[in-house]
Amino acid sequence: MYSKFGNIAYAKHVFDKMADRNEASWNNMISGYVKTGFFLDASGLFLQMWDRGFELNGYVIASLLTAFSRSKSMFLEGLQIHGLVLKNGLLYDVFVATSVLHFYGGYALVSDAQLLFNEMPDRNVVSWTSLMVNLADDGLFYEVVNLYQRMRQAGVGCNQNTFTTVISSCGSFDDEFLVHQVLGHVIKTGHEINVSVANSLVSTFGRFGQMEVACYIFNHMDVHDIISWNSILAAFVHNLVFEEALIYFHLMRLNHGEVNETTLSTVLSVCGSMDKLNWGRGLHGLVLKLGYEMDICLTNTLLTMYFESGRCQDAEQLFHGMPEKDLISWNSMMAGYALGSNCLDALRALGVLLRQKKIINFVTFASALSACADKEVLSEGRIVHGLVIVSGLHENLVVGNALISMYGKGGMAHKAKDVFGKMPEKELVTWNALISGFAENGEVDEALVIFKSMREMDIPSNYITLINVLGSFYVPCQLLRQGMPLHGHILVTGFDSDEYVRNSLISMYACCGDLDSSNLIFYALVNRTPATWNSLVAANAHHGQWEEALKLLREMQRAGVNFDQFSLSAALAASSNLAILEDGQHLHGIAIKLRFDHYHYVANGIMDMYGKCGEINDLLKILPEPETRSRLSWNILMSAFSRHGHLLKARETFHEMLVHGSKPDHVSFVAILSACSHGGLVDEGLSYFTSMTSDFGVSAGIEHCVCIVDLLGRSGKLDEAESFIKKMYLSCVSYPVRLAQTPCC
DNA sequence: CTAGGGTTAG
Numbered sequence A: 001m002y003s004k005f006g007n008i009a010y011a012k013h014v015f016d017k018m019a020d021r022n023e024a025s026w027n028n029m030i031s032g033y034v035k036t037g038f039f040l041d042a043s044g045l046f047l048q049m050w051d052r053g054f055e056l057n058g059y060v061i062a063s064l065l066t067a068f069s070r071s072k073s074m075f076l077e078g079l080q081i082h083g084l085v086l087k088n089g090l091l092y093d094v095f096v097a098t099s100v101l102h103f104y105g106g107y108a109l110v111s112d113a114q115l116l117f118n119e120m121p122d123r124n125v126v127s128w129t130s131l132m133v134n135l136a137d138d139g140l141f142y143e144v145v146n147l148y149q150r151m152r153q154a155g156v157g158c159n160q161n162t163f164t165t166v167i168s169s170c171g172s173f174d175d176e177f178l179v180h181q182v183l184g185h186v187i188k189t190g191h192e193i194n195v196s197v198a199n200s201l202v203s204t205f206g207r208f209g210q211m212e213v214a215c216y217i218f219n220h221m222d223v224h225d226i227i228s229w230n231s232i233l234a235a236f237v238h239n240l241v242f243e244e245a246l247i248y249f250h251l252m253r254l255n256h257g258e259v260n261e262t263t264l265s266t267v268l269s270v271c272g273s274m275d276k277l278n279w280g281r282g283l284h285g286l287v288l289k290l291g292y293e294m295d296i297c298l299t300n301t302l303l304t305m306y307f308e309s310g311r312c313q314d315a316e317q318l319f320h321g322m323p324e325k326d327l328i329s330w331n332s333m334m335a336g337y338a339l340g341s342n343c344l345d346a347l348r349a350l351g352v353l354l355r356q357k358k359i360i361n362f363v364t365f366a367s368a369l370s371a372c373a374d375k376e377v378l379s380e381g382r383i384v385h386g387l388v389i390v391s392g393l394h395e396n397l398v399v400g401n402a403l404i405s406m407y408g409k410g411g412m413a414h415k416a417k418d419v420f421g422k423m424p425e426k427e428l429v430t431w432n433a434l435i436s437g438f439a440e441n442g443e444v445d446e447a448l449v450i451f452k453s454m455r456e457m458d459i460p461s462n463y464i465t466l467i468n469v470l471g472s473f474y475v476p477c478q479l480l481r482q483g484m485p486l487h488g489h490i491l492v493t494g495f496d497s498d499e500y501v502r503n504s505l506i507s508m509y510a511c512c513g514d515l516d517s518s519n520l521i522f523y524a525l526v527n528r529t530p531a532t533w534n535s536l537v538a539a540n541a542h543h544g545q546w547e548e549a550l551k552l553l554r555e556m557q558r559a560g561v562n563f564d565q566f567s568l569s570a571a572l573a574a575s576s577n578l579a580i581l582e583d584g585q586h587l588h589g590i591a592i593k594l595r596f597d598h599y600h601y602v603a604n605g606i607m608d609m610y611g612k613c614g615e616i617n618d619l620l621k622i623l624p625e626p627e628t629r630s631r632l633s634w635n636i637l638m639s640a641f642s643r644h645g646h647l648l649k650a651r652e653t654f655h656e657m658l659v660h661g662s663k664p665d666h667v668s669f670v671a672i673l674s675a676c677s678h679g680g681l682v683d684e685g686l687s688y689f690t691s692m693t694s695d696f697g698v699s700a701g702i703e704h705c706v707c708i709v710d711l712l713g714r715s716g717k718l719d720e721a722e723s724f725i726k727k728m729y730l731s732c733v734s735y736p737v738r739l740a741q742t743p744c745c
Numbered sequence B: 001c002t003a004g005g006g007t008t009a010g
Helices: A008-017 A023-035 A039-051 A058-071 A075-087 A094-106 A110-119 A125-137 A141-153 A160-170 A176-188 A195-207 A211-219 A226-238 A242-255 A261-273 A277-289 A296-308 A312-320 A327-339 A343-355 A362-371 A375-391 A397-409 A413-422 A428-440 A444-456 A463-470 A477-493 A499-511 A515-524 A530-542 A546-558 A565-577 A581-593 A600-612 A616-622 A631-643 A647-659 A666-679 A682-694 A702-714 A718-731
Strands: none
Touching (some): A008 A023, A023 A058, A039 A058, A058 A075, A058 A094, A075 A094, A094 A110, A110 A125, A125 A141, A141 A160, A160 A176, A160 A195, A195 A226, A226 A261, A261 A277, A312 A327, A327 A343, A327 A362, A343 A362, A362 A397, A375 A397, A397 A413, A397 A428, A413 A428, A428 A463, A444 A463, A444 A477, A477 A499, A499 A530, A515 A530, A546 A565, A565 A581, A565 A600, A581 A600, A600 A616, A616 A631, A631 A647, A631 A666, A666 A702
């Protein structure tokens, strides 16, 4: 009796003093230990009891084994008990046998559980369900469904727990037909009124993207428990219906009141992608208020939320304050750094993990590789590739995808193709990554060849495939032979109903110089989304049709379409290239009013606009501090100085940029070379030109050569200019137009 | 006395 009050030590004292201990006293004492978490003592006492020849009680065995299965550190003791069960022929007790089954499942020994199940003399609905749960925990969802069918053939009736397990397993592999079949069975047996069954139906239909069904079930439930609410929230999030998720979260607080770690985790995961940092901070406050700050999973979600909102420092502070970190915490940090193109810190984290020999997995490497997906850090990426091979994860699908994408973005699409060829397993993402690699490097033909082999192999493509292929076109001659047939294919396959594909078509025609077709597609559309408008604006901007771009933006305003960060940066680019200060200032005002002025591209667009309009003081007012200045901002500042004759300032800025650890790129060199040419600094200009390639690894582009010719020509060195021109055709690399950000030669 | 449904990292 004392044990029930938790005073277990006193209970043991009384137990030891008892003169006459019967079976019940032993069993009570053991149960007391189990209930208070003293599993080792419980197990020891149980063995003593057996030594003394007492009859073993199925009730006690079942509760011991259940406790051992939960504790995860009582495996040997559990095995001992299984031994006793066999010796005493207790497997005939279906309760005992089922708890042994569950015990093996708890230690992930599914095949042992399965063997035991086959040998069990008697099975009830719990035994069947327990094995299903074990299989599901091990990811063997197909086996779960098989077992369910065998169970029905055996004439065993399902109960609510059976259904919840089967339904959630159906959601884990692509078989909608099956879940409808199970649903029929559920309704026939009247289990749909059960909260748990309905909850699993809500989340499974959510996983299949059938939100109408999920909502119908949710809205027709008599009672909602916290899991019902969490399930519908997760379903909205999974289907990217973020607004609805926030609305239902609000409803949940009004109608249900209670929220828990899972609720907060689910809602927090949308704050980052929706740019709702305020919500995120508010929810973080709620996490602290409810005392969940020790929850690792929840804190991991907060890390990602802060990274997605661009608040790396908040994420870092939170990470360093975590008393315990798991693999996902580390991986989230690395993914966050990768998101911010912060290769250095991502690799630093990888280094810590490897040196401290912590557990890593495929996601660790996938994140590290994605942090190296840039020409600048490709050499680091190759080292990580080496580490991947050492770790033996090079055949992993996700790691392979990350490798392909890294080599593609790093300008080595053929290396990406090598990796692709060696992958034992491929998915759509793999194909898309390879196509995008060739597309981004301007290798249209290769991209199309891959797309063609996809079709020959009957691999279904998605909108991303088409966007990537469409994005590879960039010269007029590709239109007739390749672009228009692709457009035809898109019409035939019905992908033209996809908004993203339509926008890419508009851009594709524009990139190939056929603005008329872009316009035609645009004006034929009934439902124009802001993104559609932005595509056409960008298409015009791309071709230097700045007036046309501004005209479209005015039309867009008249049509009542709100500007977003994309339209604003396009509009700013147009007004700065036309050097219309009034338009630019007006746009700056709109950006502040709509709170887009802190977006990276918008902020840089505003600075560039002031720079190009000659308002350097206004530029300096919004320029970030040198420590946090991006390369783009450095280039804008340098180009502004250079363009308006502040040659010394331009040169000073170049060196300041180096001091602050920003690597100059081809745009930086255009700026500094043009400053030299305007200032008549011939030798200095030539030495920047030489070190550009040898020290900074930037290949000479046509823009740089123009600066040098100009430099030599202005100072009267016409012979040298001529011989430079003759040489330059041999070594000059021309950049695609889209890379040039602020040409000023 | 034995079984179940909702959350985080590519």
